[in-house]
Amino acid sequence: MTANQPDPSPELDELYRGFAEELLVPLWTEIGDLMPMSPSPAMRPHAWRWKTLLPLAEKAGELVPVGRGGERRAIALANPGLGGAPYATPTLWAAIQYLRPGENAPEHRHTQNAFRFVVEGEGVWTVVNGDPVAMRRGDFLLTPGWHFHGHHNTSSEPMAWIDGLDIPFVHYTGSAFFEFGPEQVSSTETPERSRAERLWAHPGLRPLSQTAPAMNSPIAAYRWEHTDAALTDQLALEDEGHPGVVEPGHAAVRFTNPTTGGDVMPTIRAEFHRLRAGAETAPRQEVGSAVWQVFQGSGTVRVGEAEWTVDHGDLFVVPSWAEVTLAAATQLDLFRFSDTPIFERLHADRVRVGGQR
Amino acid sequence: MTANQPDPSPELDELYRGFAEELLVPLWTEIGDLMPMSPSPAMRPHAWRWKTLLPLAEKAGELVPVGRGGERRAIALANPGLGGAPYATPTLWAAIQYLRPGENAPEHRHTQNAFRFVVEGEGVWTVVNGDPVAMRRGDFLLTPGWHFHGHHNTSSEPMAWIDGLDIPFVHYTGSAFFEFGPEQVSSTETPERSRAERLWAHPGLRPLSQTAPAMNSPIAAYRWEHTDAALTDQLALEDEGHPGVVEPGHAAVRFTNPTTGGDVMPTIRAEFHRLRAGAETAPRQEVGSAVWQVFQGSGTVRVGEAEWTVDHGDLFVVPSWAEVTLAAATQLDLFRFSDTPIFERLHADRVRVGGQR
Amino acid sequence: MTANQPDPSPELDELYRGFAEELLVPLWTEIGDLMPMSPSPAMRPHAWRWKTLLPLAEKAGELVPVGRGGERRAIALANPGLGGAPYATPTLWAAIQYLRPGENAPEHRHTQNAFRFVVEGEGVWTVVNGDPVAMRRGDFLLTPGWHFHGHHNTSSEPMAWIDGLDIPFVHYTGSAFFEFGPEQVSSTETPERSRAERLWAHPGLRPLSQTAPAMNSPIAAYRWEHTDAALTDQLALEDEGHPGVVEPGHAAVRFTNPTTGGDVMPTIRAEFHRLRAGAETAPRQEVGSAVWQVFQGSGTVRVGEAEWTVDHGDLFVVPSWAEVTLAAATQLDLFRFSDTPIFERLHADRVRVGGQR
Amino acid sequence: MTANQPDPSPELDELYRGFAEELLVPLWTEIGDLMPMSPSPAMRPHAWRWKTLLPLAEKAGELVPVGRGGERRAIALANPGLGGAPYATPTLWAAIQYLRPGENAPEHRHTQNAFRFVVEGEGVWTVVNGDPVAMRRGDFLLTPGWHFHGHHNTSSEPMAWIDGLDIPFVHYTGSAFFEFGPEQVSSTETPERSRAERLWAHPGLRPLSQTAPAMNSPIAAYRWEHTDAALTDQLALEDEGHPGVVEPGHAAVRFTNPTTGGDVMPTIRAEFHRLRAGAETAPRQEVGSAVWQVFQGSGTVRVGEAEWTVDHGDLFVVPSWAEVTLAAATQLDLFRFSDTPIFERLHADRVRVGGQR
Structure with a gap:
């Protein structure tokens, strides 16, 4: 409670009731929480263990189909300070996504910015605006806002990876748009390198056909x-x-x-x-x-x-x-x-x- | 509830319990709320009436002293969709502030960006980084982040005005810093125009002594x-x-x-x-x-x-x-x-x- | 001459002749002039006197008509270091322009950026993209590149002012384009303030109908x-x-x-x-x-x-x-x-x- | 000559003499040349042949030592439209530079921006701010303004390459500064890759130790x-x-x-x-x-x-x-x-x- 509050009195109670009725809140009772001396976020430090996450993802692979509606077999970290919401932090989403051999995660697009990071495995191609992008161990792969994307596993092994998005930030600030794309990925090609990389992943070089600044990196895979x-x-x-x-x-x-x-x-x-x-x-x-x-x-x-x-x-x-x-x-x-x-x-x-x- | 959920089963229940124990949440049950087709914010449209607000502020003027600790006699709009928090919107704070003749709101600074808008009245000077700024009807006055500021009423009438800040955004994202300044405003001069205006409020002209872009407008009063x-x-x-x-x-x-x-x-x-x-x-x-x-x-x-x-x-x-x-x-x-x-x-x-x- | 040159010899002479024939110049003979220790421009400091300039402009007013072809009765400062070219500096043009009562300088546009500064007098309107701009003592008036503009004198007195442009720079670098407009100015209105000023010359305010950055100032007159x-x-x-x-x-x-x-x-x-x-x-x-x-x-x-x-x-x-x-x-x-x-x-x-x- | 000139007369002659005495030039006689309808530069298209250039450079290698004073054994293209100045274009310098086995071009720095392009050969290292950069066929190598640089040939063969700079532009506009560095290159190491490349020539990656925008590319060699x-x-x-x-x-x-x-x-x-x-x-x-x-x-x-x-x-x-x-x-x-x-x-x-x- 903030220091130096007015002494309680019937008039003060009545005033505070008046505030509540009129959807008003005084600053002087809240300032300590609202405006701390340095950031004091509700989220808490926490660690999740891969050896716990991966078996749960595998089990979800057995029990939960992937397809239109649920869209992705992704399991999100829920920060213990954030009331059970699927938020790793107030602004960031982090999830393990899991795709079994032959499975296909349908295409959609949204204003949320997304990426994948592959801690192990390979065999999935993510198709971003029609460009198939191989996912392999150690790679960092982009799906910027409003790019259509879907995934499919062309291998005989399941694959798990990490998704990162700005879902909580976009949700809180109210800037989410979403559109469905085709249920099957729009390309089933499986090239070693994406077209985006072939155009853009040359150090210090850019194609002369694209010389304007872009709000997102055009490099689909690092x-x-x-x-x-x-x-x-x-x-x-x-x-x-x-x-x-x-x-x-x-x-x-x-x-x-x-x-x-x-x-x-x-x-x-x-x-x-x-x-x-x-x-x-x-x-x-x-x-x-x-x-x-x-x-x-x-x-x-x-x-x-x-x-x-x-x-x-x-x-x-x-x-x-x-x-x-x-x-x-x-x-x-x-x-x-x-x-x-x-x-x-x-x-x-x-x-x-x-x-x- | 999002469409196309897996059929209930004891294994699924157990999986979901496992998620909960490990602080995990599946995307496929939440995606409809988290990633709507277009923004569907929790906040609701609402109107507050001046003829209701002002008497409550006047009453607060009688009952609630202004000074160190509570810092400001400001009463915030609490959006009916935001659970009672003193937030006009998820990102914006709006409050009526009230200062009686001779009162002084102590100096402080914070990373939250702030402004005042004066719908009626005059007689208060806000002192921003030592520069006294008269507040008059129709004026829009800035207190950008990390600028020291206090207010004092030099007139024989009380004065009310509107404060706007980004408190909810800063609180949610965890970027708040705060420092106390002197309890009395650092200047009691009452010039017609602030020094900031005298340097900056000339159309299309800037002082040659300050030619770099600044993150905040240097015009203290519009x-x-x-x-x-x-x-x-x-x-x-x-x-x-x-x-x-x-x-x-x-x-x-x-x-x-x-x-x-x-x-x-x-x-x-x-x-x-x-x-x-x-x-x-x-x-x-x-x-x-x-x-x-x-x-x-x-x-x-x-x-x-x-x-x-x-x-x-x-x-x-x-x-x-x-x-x-x-x-x-x-x-x-x-x-x-x-x-x-x-x-x-x-x-x-x-x-x-x-x-x- | 740059220090440490090779000793003269018939072979060296022959080499230098070979260079000349093939349109080549060695750096080692020129570097002292080309790459000085600090800028050593050809232009020289010089002063021109108003009491000399103005009578010459008046005399030109008697002898030289203004109209299509010559376009402007402007007399340029020719820096004594620049070989007689009408350049005040290697990059800048400065001229006195003179317009007699009732005269009209025809409209044109060019990629060169231009302005007027009025050291004395009034009575001319410059029409910039159709917007009539009064010219008065002490005013600074813009005609940015590729804006149509003409001038006319609506008063009973002649008027002289200074033109500034980047003609030498544009000429040297080869970026000049030019188009003729109407021979008579496209508006003969004589408002106190231009439309541009009415939209833009309010301190710290911009019209909501125009919110993108512009490469030139929209304020026609300071x-x-x-x-x-x-x-x-x-x-x-x-x-x-x-x-x-x-x-x-x-x-x-x-x-x-x-x-x-x-x-x-x-x-x-x-x-x-x-x-x-x-x-x-x-x-x-x-x-x-x-x-x-x-x-x-x-x-x-x-x-x-x-x-x-x-x-x-x-x-x-x-x-x-x-x-x-x-x-x-x-x-x-x-x-x-x-x-x-x-x-x-x-x-x-x-x-x-x-x-x- | 520009159209629509005033009729010749003794008074006009006297006026023009007055202009000349006072270092003034009328616009109306010059506008056709000064402000053409589209760029009409003095420079002319021209081609220089490698099979002519290279033997002249070799001959210069025999006759002209390289060292302090002349600084570089560089032979510049002199555009036939630019009066014999060593300018490929009004703004750009292009030269063939030639270094024999064991030779050293002393270090200096200047505000002119420079690069090398290697059409054939190898064996020279250019040392840029102390970082040795190998020069090989097809490489494009930077020496941005105010970077110290020298070259030395560590091989048993002579090497020729092309220098490109903005010398004419800098000379014309008067922004040249120059400083001598050591007469011998500051590093005689001969690494395959420069330190700059090891830090910067990874596609889409930048070192976390350097995150500000830089006015010049930090990639020494493409x-x-x-x-x-x-x-x-x-x-x-x-x-x-x-x-x-x-x-x-x-x-x-x-x-x-x-x-x-x-x-x-x-x-x-x-x-x-x-x-x-x-x-x-x-x-x-x-x-x-x-x-x-x-x-x-x-x-x-x-x-x-x-x-x-x-x-x-x-x-x-x-x-x-x-x-x-x-x-x-x-x-x-x-x-x-x-x-x-x-x-x-x-x-x-x-x-x-x-x-x-």
């Missing part, structure tokens, strides 16, 4: 081989005494839109981090929330008061302004996504590195 | 005389057969940041509209929510299914994508603010004029 | 009353101990495009400066060239090695990187335009204030 | 293998019926700054074009001038009234607004650079494709 090479190069540069890493023992890349140099989609930032065995990051706080997934290796993570040992496939979430520290037991590779572009575009971003002084 | 003149000019141009008005009989201006030409603050758009007596606007839908206040005149407003006759000082709120129509009984002047810059900066803005076809 | 008020305000703020002036005793404004906050046209910057009697500016060097005109008052100007006493109407030109100092004998008001936006947009701008250290 | 792959992909997409090529049989990429998606440097655009054997481009006109070099293959080029058969290494220049058509005899690969960013940044760009209608 392949693991490139991400791995970039991280390897950064650590080699550090070994040689040259700049490049974020901090000692910590290489990282941001996935970007080659038409602007900015984030891949307007609301979502995506990054890949690699820590050398034994490295530890400086404590870092940032306005905005994030979801991390361990790609390979193991280590210890502290988020605010929470601490977990994490391993392959584990996911954890970071509230706004919570302090994060990573310590690598082995070489530790992590995928991260966050809502930071929202704050940067609204000039509300803040970062503090090195902890409370 | 005076009624300028707003009124601009609206008058637009209607005169229409009379002479020249372009300028938005649509027949409907003049409007946007308050802008002269260093960029864009909105006054990163999250808030503010506009002033004037309808000739008898004019009616085309139905308009827009992503994002808005708050309107009648400045003078009367007319009829339709927002989605709701319809009200509105008069001086009345406030009403518009949910995302709800259709709005205004019809002027007399010349009708309205102030409007909205969260549209959030959507424009995130490329999620959409507008439809002319209704569902 | 009136002296606003410029004068802004300068007066800055000096008053200085008297009161507040920031605002550029340096002690030196107030200045930049004319801006209200849709962007940037310069009025893509290639031309325009400013107005006021020095208190007795004030002296710090030495300033800037990449790019400039033209100044004294509006009122008198003082001493140093540009590089040159020094002049200047008075009402006098014009002087400043080469790139030449050091400029102004000293005011009386209150000294000056209009200035420059090509700085070219360098800023190409990231080639540099400024040094305070002289060579 | 390697032929990537350019070739991108062009090959475009033609394959065309074969499969998908979009990507500029026009039938014509693939092309633009070299870009990955931090912005824009051109590699503020004043210079660089592209690579590939025509299938037998393909012919649509006639194209563009504001701004360009230099092309044939990388491999042969064909016919028309530029305005000129027409040449071109082959490996040949260079040709295109004036502003001249119509260009390319016809490929064999598969034809061409490198192109132009000054288009200058016009785009100043909103003076225009393009016409398909010829005069």
Whole structure:
């Protein structure tokens, strides 16, 4: 309760009743919660374990068909601070999606921005605006807002991956539009590389036929081989005494839109981090929330008061302004996504590195 | 409930229990609510009447002191769809603030962006980063994020005005910071024009000492005389057969940041509209929510299914994508603010004029 | 001649002849001139006197008709370093234009950006894309590239003013297009304010019917009353101990495009400066060239090695990187335009204030 | 001579003498040349032959030492329309540079933007701000303004390549600064890839340690293998019926700054074009001038009234607004650079494709 409240009295009670009747609320009783000294979000740090998630997804694969209506066999992380809503953070959705051999997730489009990250496996093609995009281990794949997309599994093995979207943000702010597309994916081709990559995934080059800035990255798939090479190069540069890493023992890349140099989609930032065995990051706080997934290796993570040992496939979430520290037991590779572009575009971003002084 | 759900079975029940235990939620049961075909916000259209608001504010003036702790004698509109929270819309705060003769609202600063709009009265100076800004009828006054500000009433009359902020958005997304300033306003000067206006409120001119773009408008006060003149000019141009008005009989201006030409603050758009007596606007839908206040005149407003006759000082709120129509009984002047810059900066803005076809 | 040249020899002579035959030039003989240590432009500082210019313009008024073909009775400053070309600087054109009672300068349009500045007199309307714009003492008036424009003198007195354009730059870089319009101006109305001003010259306000950024300022006329008020305000703020002036005793404004906050046209910057009697500016060097005109008052100007006493109407030109100092004998008001936006947009701008250290 | 001149008379002669004495030039006698209906640049289309250039460069290698003072053994194309100045176009410099085994071109920096393109050979490293960059056949290498750079040949063979700079533009506009660096290159390492490439030449990825937009591309070298792959992909997409090529049989990429998606440097655009054997481009006109070099293959080029058969290494220049058509005899690969960013940044760009209608 906010300090320095007026003394209780019958008149005050009557005034407060009047407020309630007229759909009014005084600031002076609420300001402490509404306007805290620093962000105090309802969401809580939490970790989900891959070895728990995957069997539940497999079981859903047996019991729940995929098709029109439910649209996707996706199981979302529900932050324990957010009242049971399927929200990893107030702004971000994170789910494990599961597709069995021969299955097809029907095409649709929506204003929510989406991506996939593949922690293991392969055999699914996601078809984005008619362009078939192979999904393979370590790849980061985009489905920007209002792009039609569906998935199908052409292999003899099931495949699971992670979906990231801005569903909670779009829901809260009221900007959701949705349209159904065909029930079967519009292309069943299975090329190694998408047409988008063939046009756009050449370093520093763009097709002369497309020279305007685009609000979303046209690179449909960021392949693991490139991400791995970039991280390897950064650590080699550090070994040689040259700049490049974020901090000692910590290489990282941001996935970007080659038409602007900015984030891949307007609301979502995506990054890949690699820590050398034994490295530890400086404590870092940032306005905005994030979801991390361990790609390979193991280590210890502290988020605010929470601490977990994490391993392959584990996911954890970071509230706004919570302090994060990573310590690598082995070489530790992590995928991260966050809502930071929202704050940067609204000039509300803040970062503090090195902890409370 | 979303269509095409799997048939109930004990295994499915067990699976769903497993989800709940592990803080997981399936998409296929929630997608209908989460990802609607078009925005279906929880907030509802609603109107608050000035003749109800003002007496409650006056009563609060008698019973509730203003000072450190409660900080402001502000009474917020609580949208009936938002569970009692003091939110006019999911993103916007709107409140009546009331200051009695000789009172002082202590200085503080916060990352929330704020403004005042004066529907009647005068006699208060708001002091923004040390610059005293007179508040008078029809004026629109800025307190951008992280600017220190306090108010004091130097007159012998109480004064009421409207505060607009992005408190709900900042609260939801977790980006609030707050600091206390001095308990007494840092300047008790009462100049006609603020220093900010003297530097910046000259049409098309900027001081050579400040040539970089600024994230917020440096114009502390947009005076009624300028707003009124601009609206008058637009209607005169229409009379002479020249372009300028938005649509027949409907003049409007946007308050802008002269260093960029864009909105006054990163999250808030503010506009002033004037309808000739008898004019009616085309139905308009827009992503994002808005708050309107009648400045003078009367007319009829339709927002989605709701319809009200509105008069001086009345406030009403518009949910995302709800259709709005205004019809002027007399010349009708309205102030409007909205969260549209959030959507424009995130490329999620959409507008439809002319209704569902 | 550049240092360290190869020793002369018959073979070298033959090589150099071979170069010449094949339209080739070696860098090693030219680098000293081509790539100097700091800008060493061919243009020279020079001053033109109003009391000389005006009688020549009057005489031209008697002898030279104005009409299609010659298009304008404009007499350009020809920098003594530029080989007789009608260029005030390598990039900028400055001319005195003269129109007698009842005369009409036919409409045309061109990609060159143009403006007028009125050092004295009134009675001419310039018609820009059909909008009649009164020209009065102290006004700064725009004719951006590809806008049709003509002038006519509706008064019983002749009128002279200054034209500024980017003709030399456009000529050198090869980007000139030109079209003839009607021989008589397309509107003979003589309103006090142009339609453009009525829509746009309200501080911090823009018409809701035009919300996109525009490459040129839509304000057709920047009136002296606003410029004068802004300068007066800055000096008053200085008297009161507040920031605002550029340096002690030196107030200045930049004319801006209200849709962007940037310069009025893509290639031309325009400013107005006021020095208190007795004030002296710090030495300033800037990449790019400039033209100044004294509006009122008198003082001493140093540009590089040159020094002049200047008075009402006098014009002087400043080469790139030449050091400029102004000293005011009386209150000294000056209009200035420059090509700085070219360098800023190409990231080639540099400024040094305070002289060579 | 411009039409409709005043009749000759003694008074007119005297007036014109008065103009000349006072360094004034009338517009009405010059407007036809100064403000043409469309660009009519002084520069002329011209082609230089590699089989002529290379022997002259070799001969210069014998006779002219490279070192401090002359700085570079570079031989510039001197456009026949530009009075003997070493300018390929009014804005662009193009030269063949030649370095013999063991030679070293001393380090310096200048505000002129520079690049190298390698039509054949290898064995030189250019050291840019201390980072050694291997130069190999087909590579495009950057030395943006104010970066220190020198070259040294570590091989047993001489090497020739093409330099492109904005020297004429910088000279004309007066924005040149220059500084000497060490006489010997600051690093004699000979890595396969530069540090810049290791950090930046990964498609769609940027190092998290450098997230701000940069005015120049940080990619020091655009390697032929990537350019070739991108062009090959475009033609394959065309074969499969998908979009990507500029026009039938014509693939092309633009070299870009990955931090912005824009051109590699503020004043210079660089592209690579590939025509299938037998393909012919649509006639194209563009504001701004360009230099092309044939990388491999042969064909016919028309530029305005000129027409040449071109082959490996040949260079040709295109004036502003001249119509260009390319016809490929064999598969034809061409490198192109132009000054288009200058016009785009100043909103003076225009393009016409398909010829005069």
